[in-house]
Amino acid sequence: MERLEPLNKLTLLLVDDHAIVRQGLRYYLNTQPDLQVVGEAANGQEAVELAKQLQPDVVLMDLIMPNMNGIEATGVLRELFPDMKVLVLTTFSDKDYVLAAIKAGAAGYLLKDADPERIAEAIRQAHRGLPQLDPAVAGQLMSHLAAPAKPDSSAPERLTEREKEVLGLIAQGCSNKEIAAALGITEKTVKTHVSSVLAKLGLADRTQAALYAVKHGFA
Structure with a gap:
């Protein structure tokens, strides 16, 4: 810095x-x-x-x-x-x-x-x-904007299987370190997946991601 x-x-x-x-x-x-x-x-x-x-x-x-x-x-x-x-x-x-x-x-x-x-x-x-x-x-x-509107339920389909796993662990309150250990990947990779999940779902932070996961059955 x-x-x-x-x-x-x-x-x-x-x-x-x-x-x-x-x-x-x-x-x-x-x-x-x-x-x-x-x-x-x-x-x-x-x-x-x-x-x-x-x-x-x-x-x-x-x-x-x-x-x-x-x-x-x-x-x-x-x-x-x-x-x-x-x-x-x-x-x-x-x-x-x-x-x-x-x-x-x-x-x-x-x-x-x-x-x-x-x-x-x-x-x-x-x-x-x-x-x-x-x-x-x-x-x-x-x-x-020109494409036909899709129902909100289609949003999770944009996530990869790994991203869905990460989302489920976020909902369980796991830290990046804990997610990395659970999935056998590095913390850096976890951070990348978390960022991708937030971007794809239009969410601002992990709290919103956790709420989304519970609502859509990832938790």
Whole structure:
């Protein structure tokens, strides 16, 4: 976790678990006369802690990270700081992630293969209150909205068998360490499965996941 001194510009907090990604973003964004990276975080939990200290104008948020994923962190930040804009920057274009991020309060959703100039402009536009969507993401949403409506009971079908197992153990109150031991996988893999379950079902946290599991018979 790194703190940088803020300047009198549009202030940014970078959140990504890959240092090389943060370094590249910081280098480019700091060349913009109206933008300044004031802090970096490697996960959602660090992002919330730094946001409280730095009060950035815009948070550039990755999704799949340890400790607290980007969707959870977005929800927390939007609740704590309604005026703070969160702009998702990720490699995942799946509509389940997009919808979950938007429901959590994200002001935009971009993919990491976007041009640097596009990212910088999206930050400015998001800060002005204009929603930002990557063209590929917008296409996915259009297809989703145009598709025939499906009953809510179809949501669990999007989960893999392993994700269903993880969901059932979450409902039993198991920690990631306990889930890893029960399934014979690593904690890192458990975190990935938990993040995927939350994204696919449009849930904000483990509590909602546990309630969902009980309601739909996974517990």
